[in-house]
Amino acid sequence: MKLTETFRSALDGLNANRRRSFLSMLGIIIGIAAVIIIISITQGSQRSISERIQALGTNLINVGPGRGGGFAGMRARALGNLFTLEDGEKILKKASAVKRVVPVINTRLLLQYQDRNVEITVNGVSPEYQEVLNFWVEEGRFIDSRDLRSYRTVIVLGEGVANDLFEDVDPLGQSILVNGPSSRYKFRVIGVMQPKGRVMFSNFDDQAFIPITTAQKRLLHTRYVESFSIQAESREASDEAIEQIDAILYQKFQDDTKYRIFSQEELLSTMSSVMQTFTIMLVGIAGISLLVGGIGIMNTMLVSVTERTREIGTRMAVGAKRSDILLQFLWESMVLCLVGGVIGIVAGWIGSTMIASLAGWATVVSFPAVALALGFATVVGLFFGIYPANKASKLDPVEALRYE
Amino acid sequence: MIQAINIKKIYKIEKVNIAALNGISLEIEEEEFVSITGPSGSGKSTLMHIIGCLDRPTSGRLLLDHGEMGKLKDNALAEIRNKKIGFVFQQFNLLSRSTSLRNVELPLIYAGVDRRERAERARIALERVEMAHRLYHRPNELSGGERQRIAIARALVTNPSLILADEPTGNLDSKTGEGILGLFQKLHQEGHTLIVVTHEKYVSAYAQRIIHLKDGLIEQDERRNTT
Numbered sequence: 092m093k094l095t096e097t098f099r100s101a102l103d104g105l106n107a108n109r110r111r112s113f114l115s116m117l118g119i120i121i122g123i124a125a126v127i128i129i130i131s132i133t134q135g136s137q138r139s140i141s142e143r144i145q146a147l148g149t150n151l152i153n154v155g156p157g158r159g160g161g162f163a164g165m166r167a168r169a170l171g172n173l174f175t176l177e178d179g180e181k182i183l184k185k186a187s188a189v190k191r192v193v194p195v196i197n198t199r200l201l202l203q204y205q206d207r208n209v210e211i212t213v214n215g216v217s218p219e220y221q222e223v224l225n226f227w228v229e230e231g232r233f234i235d236s237r238d239l240r241s242y243r244t245v246i247v248l249g250e251g252v253a254n255d256l257f258e259d260v261d262p263l264g265q266s267i268l269v270n271g272p273s274s275r276y277k278f279r280v281i282g283v284m285q286p287k288g289r290v291m292f293s294n295f296d297d298q299a300f301i302p303i304t305t306a307q308k309r310l311l312h313t314r315y316v317e318s319f320s321i322q323a324e325s326r327e328a329s330d331e332a333i334e335q336i337d338a339i340l341y342q343k344f345q346d347d348t349k350y351r352i353f354s355q356e357e358l359l360s361t362m363s364s365v366m367q368t369f370t371i372m373l374v375g376i377a378g379i380s381l382l383v384g385g386i387g388i389m390n391t392m393l394v395s396v397t398e399r400t401r402e403i404g405t406r407m408a409v410g411a412k413r414s415d416i417l418l419q420f421l422w423e424s425m426v427l428c429l430v431g432g433v434i435g436i437v438a439g440w441i442g443s444t445m446i447a448s449l450a451g452w453a454t455v456v457s458f459p460a461v462a463l464a465l466g467f468a469t470v471v472g473l474f475f476g477i478y479p480a481n482k483a484s485k486l487d488p489v490e491a492l493r494y495e
Numbered sequence: 496m497i498q499a500i501n502i503k504k505i506y507k508i509e510k511v512n513i514a515a516l517n518g519i520s521l522e523i524e525e526e527e528f529v530s531i532t533g534p535s536g537s538g539k540s541t542l543m544h545i546i547g548c549l550d551r552p553t554s555g556r557l558l559l560d561h562g563e564m565g566k567l568k569d570n571a572l573a574e575i576r577n578k579k580i581g582f583v584f585q586q587f588n589l590l591s592r593s594t595s596l597r598n599v600e601l602p603l604i605y606a607g608v609d610r611r612e613r614a615e616r617a618r619i620a621l622e623r624v625e626m627a628h629r630l631y632h633r634p635n636e637l638s639g640g641e642r643q644r645i646a647i648a649r650a651l652v653t654n655p656s657l658i659l660a661d662e663p664t665g666n667l668d669s670k671t672g673e674g675i676l677g678l679f680q681k682l683h684q685e686g687h688t689l690i691v692v693t694h695e696k697y698v699s700a701y702a703q704r705i706i707h708l709k710d711g712l713i714e715q716d717e718r719r720n721t722t
């Protein structure tokens with residue numbers, strides 16, 4: 092008997108009990124949809140994370156307070172009393188692999204313009220910030236060295252902040268009030284940044300930038316800075332730069348738990364390994380649901396074999412070989428799993444498109460994910476179909492014909 | 496064409512041996528019309544199953560067209576059932592979800608006949624049992640007699656050398672049953688070899704030869720001339 096005919100017999104069998112066929116497919120549908128959604132989410136988010144981290148700046152190295160140092164360390168971190176502007180200058184001078192150093196202080200402040208106000212993160216930075224972060228001013232100008240020297244009260248707004256405060260008004264040249272912890276200053280808006288969006292945990296459009304010296308002397312009354320954003324000479328020089336920075340800082344603190352140096356590369360590889368673990372875990376869970384779905388299919392097939400014992404006997408009486416019966420029932424469970432798989436892929440595709448549009452990244456339903464899902468479904472169909480099909484093919488024809 | 500030599504069939508149930516056939520020897524020639532009678536439990540169905548290669552005897556030999564059946568594997572027996580034998584059952588045993596045409600095609604499917612020829616031959620078989628007007632009906636849309644005709648068409652469709660019918664009229668009223676037996680007679684006249692199991696007197700009246708079974712043995716083997 093031809094393969095296509097056993098296949099057709101299988102379809103007849105499934106068609107005969109459509110509702111049951113569909114219900115037994117549910118487990119597979121859900122499992123496959125879950126696999127597709129999980130893979131597309133992790134791929135989509137991974138892609139967008141790495142794209143955005145790369146957009147954050149080239150060869151970027153961050154230096155911040157360390158985790159260690161006991162109580163004193165925690166206190167120092169809370170106050171940010173660790174690095175000074177001089178440390179930055181020293182790094183720039185002594186570390187040959189370092190191209191630019193930007194000292195950073197950030198603090199949450201309330202900005203007011205007429206009757207509107209926003210509470211945002213305000214960064215005290217130096218002029219090189221633009222190059223180091225690869226984040227540029229769009230209108231007006233960025234902070235320059237003269238602003239730094241004379242502690243000018245000038246501010247560059249992120250795109251979102253500018254929109255929130257000014258709406259239709261041109262923000263350039265306008266004065267806004269900045270409320271410090273103990274004082275309040277009038278700042279002049281000198282620029283608006285290009286839109287950049289969210290990178291990792293911070294949204295660059297909802298921030299503002301002022302000269303770091305202004306932040307230190309006028310707003311926070313401190314001589315410390317919180318962290319440094321450092322640009323290495325090149326991507327290859329990154330590791331060397333980290334070593335040089337570490338040597339300089341260790342000389343000062345004599346304790347490498349007080350400070351922390353991490354590069355873009357590291358961040359990326361940490362993120363992707365976290366994502367990978369996550370993906371494997373979730374796919375594992377989806378795999379379990381496929382397994383449960385497979386058991387459901389096996390159960391349906393066993394019931395079906397029992398119900399159709401007489402039919403099996405009849406088929407044998409008119410000349411069906413045991414292998415014909417085996418194939419027919421194997422096809423049935425394969426078709427159940429494959430149809431379930433296809434429905435699951437469609438459902439998963441719809442689901443991941445919806446999630447992607449909510450999360451704002453491009454949908455990635457990749458060919459490997461679909462192939463994996465179909466492969467899974469086939470294997471499940473085969474694996475859980477073998478037992479019932481084998482049982483059907485082993486029936487004694489006379490017994491089967493007698494079966495009530 | 497059929498030679499049975501000292502066939503025994505013994506069922507073992509909870510260590511008790513039940514002999515369904517106790518040593519049956521018989522020969523049936525081509526184009527014979529044989530009726531097998533006997534009380535319920537006398538072994539008629541068991542004998543039919545063994546002659547039809549659906550079952551194997553516990554001991555004894557069965558030869559079909561001089562071929563030794565005991566030596567054959569399951570697959571070879573399936574092929575013999577497919578090519579040489581047509582079965583008709585008391586319960587019709589049609590596939591309930593399939594049309595008459597598809598039911599009659601079933602043996603041809605297993606014979607590997609292609610779709611076009613299959614439909615053609617199934618149609619011819621249905622014409623021979625006067626069911627050409629019911630090609631696309633399903634069994635539940637047909638009367639008992641009509642169902643049995645479909646089942647007979649299914650048995651005929653491969654042009655088997657032997658047609659076996661186990662109480663084909665058992666589920667029918669006597670008038671419909673007579674129609675079915677008339678059909679068997681017609682098939683016999685067209686050259687088919689038939690073995691029909693029955694324990695109804697009027698059924699056996701058609702046959703040329705009546706074999707009477709009792710307790711798994713042949714009690715009487717009576718040949719006679721029919722008109």
Ligand SMILES: Nc1ncnc2c1ncn2[C@@H]1O[C@H](COP(=O)(O)OP(=O)(O)O)[C@@H](O)[C@H]1O
Pocket residue numbers: 506507508513514515533534535536537538539540541542
């Ligand atoms: N599968 C079986 N297991 C045990 N005993 C059986 C089985 N099949 C038939 N028999 C026994 O064999 C005997 C003959 O059965 P059967 O051939 O069906 O008789 P008939 O068709 O003449 O009524 C009966 O006594 C029956 O109980």
Ligand SMILES: [Mg+2]
Pocket residue numbers: 539540541
């Ligand atoms: Mg019987």
